[in-house]
Amino acid sequence: SEYDLGMVKEGTSKKQTIIVRNTGTSVFRLKGFTTSCNCTEATCDWDVLQPGESGTITVSYEAEQSGDFYRTVDIYGNIPNNSLMVSFIGTVE
Template sequence: MIKKSLAMFAIASLALTASCKKENAALRIDDQTAKKAELAHAEAGKLPVISFENTEYDFGTVDQGEKVNHTYTFTNTGTADLIISDAKASCGCTVPSFTKDAVKPGEKGEVTVEFNTAGKKGSQSKTVTLTLNTEKGTEMLKFTADVKDNGIGVAKGK
């Protein structure tokens, strides 16, 4: 009986201590922290949104050894600046470049891909994955090409 009473007293003491700590933590929030939290909450609804004219492109039939380019155009249809922080191609034969500056709401930007067909033949399908500050965080661009084997297999002009 004494052990049971002692255990109940210990549990009650822990419960009271825990509830006091929660109140003390709430009291430690100063005005500056509260204002930062309020501002973050107000800005939380503002997000950039990337809207591409097209996310897929077909180069058609190209000669082996050619370097071909395509530019994907997009608009920031969101309510905050859009920033592309990275672009990764699915293979080393593709080199992406993109608008480096923040794209304001309503403004346009570009992602250009250069596909080197050297050493490639037949049907090709490649992707470029963008890392950006949108709610989704990534976007994927795709392109295809039918590389005609001309027996050279190296870039023209080399």
């Protein structure tokens, strides 16, 4: 999935909440996140999703320099050799 954060003023941060749903038949156990740079952070208040359950993840982007940006967050869980990648685009003014 890709989210457009639009215009972000330099020196500020912008947050985006995303919804993750467990469409599988077994419990999803969150193992963590990786981000494409230190200017992006992902947090959530859950660590397990039962089949059919949804949870939110909040991603925050710190606009450090002007120009277009493309950042990613990888979400890792108990699915071997697999992650969910979410990307964020926008422009810092």
